[in-house]
Amino acid sequence: MRAITTAARGLVAAVLLAAAGCGQGTASPAPLDPTAAARQRVIDTANFDCLDDRGPVVAITGAEQEMTAAIQVGTGDTAVVLLHQVDGTACQWYAFALLLAQRGYRAMAPDITSSDAVEVTQAGIAQLRKDGAKRVIVIGASRGGTIALAAAAATTPPVDGVVALSAPTVYGADALTAVAKLDVPTILIAGDLDENFAAHAKELYGLSIAEHKKLIIRSSVSHGVTLLSGDIEDTVLAFLVDPVATADAPDPA
Template identity: 35%
Template sequence: MTLLAGCGGEGDSKSSDKPSDSSDSSATSADTGDAEMPVCVEGDQWSALSSAGPSGITAGDGKLAVVFANTADGTECDWYDYAETLVDDGHRVAAWNYDIADGPVEDRLAELDSVVSQMRKAGSAKVFVIGGSRGGCLALLDAAKNSDVSGVAVLSCAKVWNRVDPTPLAKHLPKVTVPVLSVIAATDPDVPLAEAKADLMALGSKDKELLVIKGSSEHGTALLGSTKVTAALDRFIAAAKMRP
């Protein structure tokens, strides 16, 4: 188990489980020929996820895939810039949207499972899930039961999935045995640092790390504005290549 602390990087700004500025551009879409893509998408390497599952976008063809799970009111555009760097590094990525953000957690897990399965069927031997806020806790719940998930990175979530209609994580965390990276701002207004530390201790995984961004109150995908965070995610994904 590792506990790290990093200083907030340039570009950090206050947020509370709301989509970053890039999400505003997804309100309209651009026609790519086969399907309408969010306007944040550039180039022809991106395509829509299978129409048989949740909506979203995918790109890349690597043996290692990363699936992004949104904040409650986020969109695929919140992940786009970072996802592009992973594609450039030779990985497959997918960013999906909840059918609805609320409702039974089982329904949201089924959506996430569908996207993970698509990545496996596309040829990725390992599939990691990076979730922001509510999506991070959903990723942990999924890893507790889904053997197709190879690892999880959590940005700003602890204790419960959906604090409005909470599903406690406590009984599920010991079942999570895959590698986990948890990232949280030291003064996150929505998720107390003590909760993130407690969740890390409860995980069944022996490969787990908590990165605390000092001097920051960023939440969810807003943390991607810190180079400390993206560098930690890069290391976490790169380490997967060394694992069986």
């Protein structure tokens, strides 16, 4: 019996030694990062039909770790957040974002279709700063303009400037309250043949406490993103270079 017991013990020891040797030679697989997996799902399912691939798509982490897709292109110290209209997606800004990238800017156009658009915008601003942007300017069209003003007013440290094209006073956020406490260079733009959006722009301009601000009203039916052409586009591009000087300069028209 003793011989059998000794042999059995030897067999167990050999098995354990072999198992230990295998463990030393094979690394355990790294656990999956659930955050990275969720981020990839947001990127893969983004509804941006202007893109042929997912290359320019990023995921913004917002309030309560909720993630939102955004188009992001370009590099540089100055970043521009582009907020789309209620009837569109971030693709409304894709062509302009590419233009900005060619000029040495970072451009981010997030999906702001959700009810937490202000928080999404703030998260985008924070992510751009984390990634190295030293200056951030927010541009929004229609409802995106209202969101731009509200998000800028709620962001600390403050952004470097805001442009609102055809922004309603209230639409998904309260721009009236925002401009009454937003002291950053601001440009408000609207067409006077575009329903009552010129009246909204004038009201926001009158309430704005910004030391450097400009009101641009054109005889035009164009709305939101479609206003961005000719001298208005030139003004916006100049604003990215020097918000203060551009906001203080007389309207060229």
